Structure formats: structure tokens, C-alpha cells
Amino acid sequence: MKKLIWFFVFILSFDTSFSQNNYWQISGKVVERNQTPIPFANVFINNTRIGTTTDVNGNYTIKIPNNIQKADLIASFISYERYRTTIIKGISTQHNLTIVLQNGVELNEVKVIAQHDREWRRKWKLFSRGLLGESNFFKDCKILNPEVIKLDYNNKKKLIATADEPIMIQNDAFGLKIAFQMEKFETDGEQTYLAGFKFFTNLDSVSAEQSKKWAKNREKAYNDSFRNFLVSLAQRKLKENGFAIFKILRPKTMYYGRTSVASEISYGALAECTPEEICKYDAENGQYILQSDFPIMVFSTNRYVPIRIFADYPHPYSIIDLVRIYAAFTENGWLSKPNGILIKGYWGAEGMANLLPDDYAPQTQTFDTLPPLESNTSKIAFKGFEVDSIKSEVKIQGTNFNKKEVAEITEERTIPQIVSNDITVKISESDQNLTVFDLLRRIPGLMVINVQGQYQIHFRSTNTNLGGGGGSITPALLFDGNFIDDESTVMNILNNLNVRDIKSLGAVKYGNSAAFGARGANGTIVIVTNK
Known part of the structure; x- marks a missing residue:
């Protein structure tokens, strides 16, 4: 060593x-x-x-x-x-x-280890996923100096990462290098909290074709981003830029099978929302205020998903949970005061692999013509307090940071698993050319039958409730945290799913009525995809 x-x-x-x-x-x-x-x-x-x-x-x-x-x-x-x-x-x-500049920072000794054990590799995978995210650009990013990062678990079994030197990240999809001076990193695999300072530099292009590819990827990432949503919200251009927003009046852990936005509105679970309801301009501080008593659901309407949860909105969606009622952002779409904001779903899978510098703007976007909103309002009050009068420290997971010193970005990357699998199927690189049904055959007790090109699946069981008294015996599906018990929808998803898109596959053989309802007796297939 x-x-x-x-x-x-x-x-x-x-x-x-x-x-x-x-x-x-x-x-x-x-x-x-x-x-x-x-x-x-x-x-x-x-x-x-x-x-x-x-x-x-x-x-x-x-x-x-x-x-x-x-x-x-x-x-x-x-x-x-x-x-x-x-x-x-x-x-x-x-x-x-x-x-x-004040003296006083000592550089710790950096140890270069020739070979890492399995425990370190497990920590590293958790860290890199938390830092870089799980989007399609993740595979194009690499951390150039992993030796400066220290990984350990705290007493709450959360992974803590520290670094005395800037972490150097190279993004070959965007042609960028990021020097990240990390102030805080904490993850439990479901929620990731990170804070720090970032400086970007452009990589040297070797050809015009590479430069064009970088520009295309940067614009795609920007158009899909939470940052573009904030800019569009401030400019009152949500529809033009591919966003639709709703307030979640009755938050759900999961959506049961296929539904529609229209039906959720009629049930009182969702409500239509306008930009004016959730976004105000704070002229005194030169920033925009995003505020809502309820979580906000945002559909990215320029994108489509093969598996539709909402029949009338076949688009990926994100959920913005304003834990402390409001957050503040700049005209460029950067959170100047995140205030504990949680971002779930589509944007929740993003990390530094999708990050673009503040000075980046696509050719179709300008920032210096943003219309002032309520510019005659010097102070904006919500819930009985004034935004600019709050002087308390920001608290994240029990650790205090002065708001002037650290701007935290808080993300929830995955939907919490509400049950533990009875069976988990191992997926290797050699399985990538198989079908989903080939993998399902590895689940003990699950019958996978091909009848004239049509697959049928059910658990071999002596349970007297099997099939609900003559009904369907097809297992239910927990798909990326969404519970689906409609047989045709379950089979449609399985028939159209590519093994390369699966992160993990397992089963709850008999389910339980508390979590899954009466259909739990048929068992539940549990699939998490590479979002």
C-alpha cells in the first residue's frame, strides 16, 4: 500500500x-x-x-x-x-x-490502495449512484480521483462520504469536467443528501462531430431538467416547454394499476394548478419563490413512457415535495434556498450525470427577458411568516448548516420498498439477451406456460384462496413501486419489458392482504427498472 x-x-x-x-x-x-x-x-x-x-x-x-x-x-x-x-x-x-483567506486547513494523507474488498465496492456503488444519479447519462461519467473519498457508515447505517480535496468528475456525454468541493454526502440507498460547490470546465473536442454530439446531449438534458421547469415556471411558459402541473391533494404511496389524471381529479386526489398559484417573485431579494401546501406533480409532456400509469398522460412524472412550504430559486433555475425540498420520480433519478453549469443556456432559451412577477411586492408572506425574515439554520437529517454557508440539494431517488422479497432473481451480463419470462422461470414455484405464443404465469399453490374463487390466478405486479393487479396490464408490461431495463427482479410468493389486498394470495412479482 x-x-x-x-x-x-x-x-x-x-x-x-x-x-x-x-x-x-x-x-x-x-x-x-x-x-x-x-x-x-x-x-x-x-x-x-x-x-x-x-x-x-x-x-x-x-x-x-x-x-x-x-x-x-x-x-x-x-x-x-x-x-x-x-x-x-x-x-x-x-x-x-x-x-x-484564513490559514488553518490541513490536508489529510491520501492512501492509495491497490485492491479493494467487496465491502468497499458495495459502498462505492452506493456512493457513485447517489452522487451521479441513475439516468441514461450515468454510464458516461467517471470519478477521476476516487482515492480522495472516504466512505463509512454512521450509527444510523447511512453511508457518509467525505473528501478533503475536490472530487473530479468527467462527463463524456456533455464534454464537461466538474470539480466538486463536497461539503456533505449522506445516503441510505433511497434518499441522498448532498451539498457542496461546483466548478465546470469544457473538455477539448477531437472533432466537429463530437462537439455536435455534446451540444445535443446538453440541450436534451436541459430540456428534461428540473432547472428548465423552474425557468419555464417563472416565464409562464410551462405548456410551451413541455410541462403540466397538478397539486396532489391526497398523496399516495403508490398508484393501484392504471388510472387517469381526469379520474384522480374527479376523486379529489389531484387538482389542476396554474403557475400563478405556486410561483411568486420576490423583488427585494431578486429571486422567485416556489410555494405550495401540497406536493406538486409535474409531467414532462415532451417525453413518453412505454408503461403508462396515467392513461391520459403517457409521460414521465416527478413529484416536488416542499417540506417547509417554500423554496427559492434564481431566474436561471438554480435553487438559492432549497429549504429541504424533496424531488421524487423522474427527476429524482438525476444526479451530477445530468448537471449543467449555471452559465449554460440552449440556443432556444434566453434568461435576460424574464417578466417581473408582482414586482411591487417587497415581501411575500406564506403561512403567517415572511420569507425574508427567516434567519434560522437549515437542518438536514440532524446536522445543522448555516444557510449562508451551504446550499443543500436534497433528492429522493427511489420509492421505498414496502415489503421484502421472498425470492430474488440474480441477473448477470449473460442474461441480457433473455426474455423476462426466462428470468421468471427461475422463481421457485412459479409456473410459466407458453400457450400458442401467449404466456401465462401463476404460482403452484394449495392455497384455497388461489384465484379468488374461480377468478384470475395471475400474480400481481409491483413495478417501480406502483402496484398493479389488473391481469391484462400485468401481462402487457411483462411482454414489453426488456431484460436490459431491469435493475432487480423478485417475488413475494403469497403476498399479504395488508399490503396488497385480496389479490396478494396470488403472489406478487416485484420489478425495479434502471430509470
């Missing part, structure tokens, strides 16, 4: 091609407490590609596009405490700031 001390410096760069009228500027010096200049210090705007390093005299200049009205400025250097401040553009286009 080798023991090394790693000293790390970013080389920060940014596009200086902004015209004189399209940017504002921050200039100054980075110094020690005794005013000694610090050369080669990193100075950058959080979540962007905008940054630089100080010259030999500690001087720096950063040019910021006008569409970014508020800059989260970060300065750092080896063995100094990280500096952070927020600068608002205002009327002036020139801002001068002297940054004083």
Missing part, C-alpha cells in the same frame, strides 16, 4: 468572448491576513464555468454574463480555509473585492 500526500490546484479558465455590454465584472486581490498576496489561488463562480486563478501578485478578474444577476463567489487555495460570498450585480458593472 502506497501513502501519498496530494497537493491539488485547479487551473481555471473561462470564455472571454463576451461583448463589452453583455457582462459585468468582479476584480480584486486574494491575500493572507497580513496582506501578503496569494498567487495561483482559485477564484470562481459556483455552479458555472466562470473562473480564474490569481496572478503572481494575487490579482484576479472575473467577467460574468448579464443573465447571472447574483454571483456565488468562491475562493480557495491549498491549506487555507475556503472563502465564500454572494455579490449582486446591481447598477454598477464593476465590483472590487479584496479576499482574505
